[in-house]
Amino acid sequence: MSLRISILVAIVATVVNSGAFAAAAIGSAAPDFSLPDASGKTQTLSQYKGKTVVLEWNNPGCPFVQKHYSSGNIPKQQVDATAAGVVWLTINSGATGKQGHLDTQGAQAFIAQYHAAPSAYLFDGDGKVGHLYGAKTTPHMYIIDASGTLRYMGGIDSIPSTDKDDLAKATQYVPQALAELKAGKPVSIATSEPYGCGVKYGP
Amino acid sequence: MCKPFAVLPVVLHVMRIFAAAFASLLIVSVAHAAAVVDEHLEIELVSARSALAPGQTAWLGLRLKHAPQWHTYWINPGDSGLPTKLAWTLPAGYTAGDIAWPAPKRFDLGELTNFGYDGEALLPVPVNVPADAAIATRAHLAVEAKWLVCHEECIPGKATLTLDLPVAQTAADTPYRQLFAHARASQPQPAPWPAQARLAGDRIEIAVRGTNLPAAPRDGFAVQTRVVANAPPHIEMRHSELLLTFAKSDYFTALPKQFDLVLLDRNARSWLLHADSTEQPTAPNPHR
Numbered sequence: 001m002s003l004r005i006s007i008l009v010a011i012v013a014t015v016v017n018s019g020a021f022a023a024a025a026i027g028s029a030a031p032d033f034s035l036p037d038a039s040g041k042t043q044t045l046s047q048y049k050g051k052t053v054v055l056e057w058n059n060p061g062c063p064f065v066q067k068h069y070s071s072g073n074i075p076k077q078q079v080d081a082t083a084a085g086v087v088w089l090t091i092n093s094g095a096t097g098k099q100g101h102l103d104t105q106g107a108q109a110f111i112a113q114y115h116a117a118p119s120a121y122l123f124d125g126d127g128k129v130g131h132l133y134g135a136k137t138t139p140h141m142y143i144i145d146a147s148g149t150l151r152y153m154g155g156i157d158s159i160p161s162t163d164k165d166d167l168a169k170a171t172q173y174v175p176q177a178l179a180e181l182k183a184g185k186p187v188s189i190a191t192s193e194p195y196g197c198g199v200k201y202g203p
Numbered sequence: 204m205c206k207p208f209a210v211l212p213v214v215l216h217v218m219r220i221f222a223a224a225f226a227s228l229l230i231v232s233v234a235h236a237a238a239v240v241d242e243h244l245e246i247e248l249v250s251a252r253s254a255l256a257p258g259q260t261a262w263l264g265l266r267l268k269h270a271p272q273w274h275t276y277w278i279n280p281g282d283s284g285l286p287t288k289l290a291w292t293l294p295a296g297y298t299a300g301d302i303a304w305p306a307p308k309r310f311d312l313g314e315l316t317n318f319g320y321d322g323e324a325l326l327p328v329p330v331n332v333p334a335d336a337a338i339a340t341r342a343h344l345a346v347e348a349k350w351l352v353c354h355e356e357c358i359p360g361k362a363t364l365t366l367d368l369p370v371a372q373t374a375a376d377t378p379y380r381q382l383f384a385h386a387r388a389s390q391p392q393p394a395p396w397p398a399q400a401r402l403a404g405d406r407i408e409i410a411v412r413g414t415n416l417p418a419a420p421r422d423g424f425a426v427q428t429r430v431v432a433n434a435p436p437h438i439e440m441r442h443s444e445l446l447l448t449f450a451k452s453d454y455f456t457a458l459p460k461q462f463d464l465v466l467l468d469r470n471a472r473s474w475l476l477h478a479d480s481t482e483q484p485t486a487p488n489p490h491r
Contacts (some may be wrong), residue, residue, distance in 0.1 A: 099356045195429065198312055198313065
């Protein structure tokens with residue numbers, strides 16, 4: 001059974017990489033998943049049906065992620081989104097021994113250090129959920145609407161760099177899409193090329 | 204594991220910079236300034252010639268010496284990474300051109316593909332010296348370089364590199380001449396063949412026609428991002444055309460009117476192709 005599952009995951013990963021068909025596609029149902037979080041609970045995507053959910057791929061050791069945390073950009077987006085009733089799930093798909101892999105204490109310390117405010121910090125050490133969504137980089141962002149449909153996938157913003165000075169000039173795609181969803185408008189930029197460090201998947 | 208952000212490596216290595224500068228002074232007295240020595244990258248502004256000639260183009264370059272297995276990036280970095288960027292501060296009348304990028308190497312990092320350089324590399328830049336530059340004066344040339352150096356992990360860096368060169372009618376080669384010659388040899392030559400790009404379902408085909416097509420093509424690299432996927436293209440001869448077939452990028456919206464790509468052969472010769480797109484995509488991406 002477990003062999004069959006791992007073969008399935010391998011196939012999904014291959015398909016996502018080939019670009020021929022993505023498991024996670026704009027306008028389609030976002031794939032469901034369950035992952036443990038930093039407070040010891042299990043977070044299941046489908047438990048949030050009826051709410052908008054943001055998925056953020058994270059690696060605290062990645063300089064691109066550090067740009068958006070040490071500047072306060074991502075923490076502010078988390079505070080604003082969750083205050084508006086959005087569920088923000090930060091996901092770490094870094095394998096054991098790779099850069100940015102965290103245990104529960106490490107995740108809590110990371111959140112405290114940057115005054116981050118995700119609804120939960122999730123561990124995906126085997127990379128299953130990362131592959132299911134085709135998460136390539138940290139950060140890599142996804143927005144799922146209240147009906148469970150994927151509405152945004154891509155970069156955190158419009159200027160690929162590690163330089164905080166670029167933030168003011170960049171379009172922040174997640175707050176823009178969240179505001180459009182809230183106003184009942186179509187998401188004007190629903191896909192963008194993500195930039196950052198490669199997700200540190202295991203072998 | 205958690206590396207300090209941005210300029211910190213530079214600051215941390217001030218001691219080593221001085222050491223490197225001192226060591227360099229013993230070897231060459233002109234045509235380069237202090238190298239910035241980072242843990243994974245040595246970076247230095249160098250000149251091909253020992254002096255600047257009024258009214259001529261001087262070739263300067265960013266010399267990058269990577270630690271084993273580390274790399275920096277080409278103009279199209281691939282699935283992740285960032286191209287090295289330069290911002291010049293030059294004396295009045297001097298102008299710097301764009302980096303004359305040598306053909307890149309392909310780096311496969313698990314599920315991601317990157318394009319860039321490893322080992323010792325040079326990014327040459329042409330600098331126009333004004334005709335009225337006064338002989339026997341010295342020109343102070345400065346460039347702020349920003350780079351991302353990666354192995355499995357990435358570390359951004361930033362440094363201001365400077366070079367003082369005399370203005371003179373005659374000049375000699377510097378010890379970097381070989382490095383410049385090598386960079387020039389690995390620069391894509393303008394391709395003499397017409398090429399066309401077309402969208403074929405989820406693939407993009409580049410057809411190259413003409414005589415004396417490369418006999419042993421090996422790889423292709425797109426200059427523009429978000430057009431083709433970064434996996435190597437399938438290359439074959441078909442009906443006297445050289446056909447490069449790429450998977451379409453996940454972030455593709457439309458074929459650019461002119462799609463630029465570098466074609467590399469097995470002898471490390473490379474050409475810059477400009478593929479015209481005749482067909483417009485049938486429907487725009489509904490998600491953009």
